[in-house]
Every structure is written in structure tokens, then in C-alpha cells.
Amino acid sequence: MTAPQAPVPTAQTPALARRLVIAVDGPAASGKGTLARRLARHYGLPHLDTGLLYRMVALAMLDAGLRLDDAEAAAATAAGFDQGAFEEARLRGRAIGEAASVVAAIPEVRQALIARQRDFAAAGPGAVLDGRDIGTVICPQATVKLFVTASPEIRAERRHRELAGRGETTPYAAILDDIRRRDARDSGRGTAPLRMADDAVLLDTSALGIEEAFAAARAIVEGRRAA
Numbered sequence: 001m002t003a004p005q006a007p008v009p010t011a012q013t014p015a016l017a018r019r020l021v022i023a024v025d026g027p028a029a030s031g032k033g034t035l036a037r038r039l040a041r042h043y044g045l046p047h048l049d050t051g052l053l054y055r056m057v058a059l060a061m062l063d064a065g066l067r068l069d070d071a072e073a074a075a076a077t078a079a080g081f082d083q084g085a086f087e088e089a090r091l092r093g094r095a096i097g098e099a100a101s102v103v104a105a106i107p108e109v110r111q112a113l114i115a116r117q118r119d120f121a122a123a124g125p126g127a128v129l130d131g132r133d134i135g136t137v138i139c140p141q142a143t144v145k146l147f148v149t150a151s152p153e154i155r156a157e158r159r160h161r162e163l164a165g166r167g168e169t170t171p172y173a174a175i176l177d178d179i180r181r182r183d184a185r186d187s188g189r190g191t192a193p194l195r196m197a198d199d200a201v202l203l204d205t206s207a208l209g210i211e212e213a214f215a216a217a218r219a220i221v222e223g224r225r226a227a
């Protein structure tokens with residue numbers, strides 16, 4: 001009598017169906033949001049723009065008349081806000097981006113937002129998350145980590161166009177100042193500063209259009225999956 005054969009593994013074998021978690025980090029207006037959205041659509045995965053969570057905390061505090069540097073109030077806000085309660089156009093405005101980077105430097109705020117992000121990454125077939133600390137803190141075991149960057153001048157141009165497209169007209173020089181200030185605050189904070197994970201792949205999009213950057217990102221993901 002021959003020994004029972006082990007089932008031949010296929011891509012559909014549940015135990016072997018590998019989850020795909022893609023971490024996309026980078027500085028303000030680097031194009032990481034666009035790439036994360038495109039990658040999510042391409043791989044049929046849900047996408048979480050984690051910057052929106054920090055923007056929601058900031059907006060909820062401003063609406064409640066709270067000071068952004070009130071750590072206790074910020075932590076309480078971060079622990080209990082309703083993600084469906086905000087209008088996206090307001091969240092994406094220039095002032096809220098700046099306010100978000102202030103509350104994001106408060107360790108208790110970051111702590112309060114960890115579970116929402118990890119739960120999102122752990123559900124279903126995988127996920128794409130973009131932010132500042134996805135590869136370093138939120139999903140250190142991500143399948144693929146991208147660190148998307150571009151020069152401050154190029155990022156300021158992109159943000160200028162994006163805001164203008166939404167009717168928010170701001171001089172280019174003021175936006176470049178915003179970008180530099182945010183880079184300094186995001187990279188200089190003590191908790192979960194913006195930095196590239198040791199096992200992340202750098203993608204500099206300064207000289208790339210959206211399609212070229214997306215093709216480069218896909219190639220990086222495919223390379224990692226194959227490995």
C-alpha cells in the first residue's frame with residue numbers, strides 16, 4: 001500500500017495563499033497617496049490613507065475649540081472619533097495638513113491610533129497603507145515597503161497644483177515653506193519619526209510622471225513577492 005500523497009500545493013491552497021501587505025511611507029506630497037491608491041486597485045486590496053486619521057484628530061480638535069498642543073485633549077480625541085464624520089474637502093485643506101503634523105508629534109495620539117491601523121492591515125487578503133511610520137512601527141512585517149520621495153521643490157509644485165485644483169490658491173513659496181517645516185517636524189519628532197525602514201525600497205519620483213512611478217512601484221512589489 002502506498003502512503004497517502006500530500007495534496008499538491010496550489011495558489012489557492014489556503015495555507016499557502018500569502019497575504020500581501022504593502023507599506024508606503026514618505027514625506028508630504030511625495031506622491032505616496034496616489035501610488036498607494038493605484039497599488040490597492042491593481043492588487044484588489046483595501047487602502048488606508050493614515051494621514052487622514054491624523055487630519056481627523058486635528059480637525060475634530062479645532063472644531064471643538066481645543067488647543068492642538070493640549071496633549072490630554074488630543075489623546076482623548078484620538079481615542080474616540082468617528083471616521084465617517086468628516087468632509088474630505090475640509091480634511092485635505094492646507095491648514096489641516098499643518099495641524100495634523102502638530103498633533104501627530106504627540107506620543108499619546110500615535111498610540112491611540114495604532115490599533116485602528118493594525119486592525120485594518122490584519123483583515124482580509126491584505127492591505128495597502130500609506131503614511132510616515134507604516135514600515136517602521138505599524139506594519140514592521142509588511143510584505144513590501146516602499147519609501148516614496150521627491151525633492152521639496154517638486155513636492156511643493158505638486159501640492160500647489162493639487163490645492164489649486166480644489167480652489168485653494170496659495171503662493172508657491174508659502175507651500176514650499178510648509179513642506180520644509182513639515183519635513184523638519186515629521187523627521188525630528190521623538191516618537192515614530194519619518195524615516196525609511198532598513199528593508200524598504202527607495203522610490204524617488206522627482207523625475208517620474210504618475211504612470212512611470214506606478215510602473216516602478218509595481219516592479220518593486222513584484223520583485224519582493226517573487227523573492
Ligand code: CDP
Pocket residue numbers: 027028029030033050051052054055097100101102104105130131132133134182186
Ligand atoms: O498628504 P500629506 O503627505 O501632505 O500629509 P498626510 O499624509 O495627510 O499627513 C498629514 C500629517 O500627518 C503629516 O505631516 C504627519 O505629521 C502626520 N502623519 C503621521 O505622523 N503618521 C502617519 N502615518 C501619517 C501622517
